[in-house]
Amino acid sequence: MGMDADRREKLAPALAALAVIVLPGLASFALEELGYQTVGSAVWAIGYGTGILMLWYVWIRPLDITGPESVDRSDPDEE
Template structure:
């Protein structure tokens, strides 16, 4: 839940705040940077450590001689 707040809600609120103050480009940049860093963080912490390999004993080549 904290990751959702940090990656989506906070950059969105910052975008709204800067746009309200008359700085829409700054708000869009803050939103894009915050959202992008959130995606990178989620990949680094949750997806990268996963062991995504096939089962053992399965040949990776198409020319298997059985």
């Protein structure tokens, strides 16, 4: 009994937000409560930064954001 693809696609952003924002934040909070403010800040920055890079790699990098091939890119002043 697995999840269908549509439900999985809707759940992915929520899980990504959980992994990227909530988990490093909770780890940072726990370390700061134990008296390790610098380590807590480093854990949050590394966790959040790594998460953002992973989201870019998985969702944004594969997007084809180039212009259409039919556009003439030659310089109009060269004629």
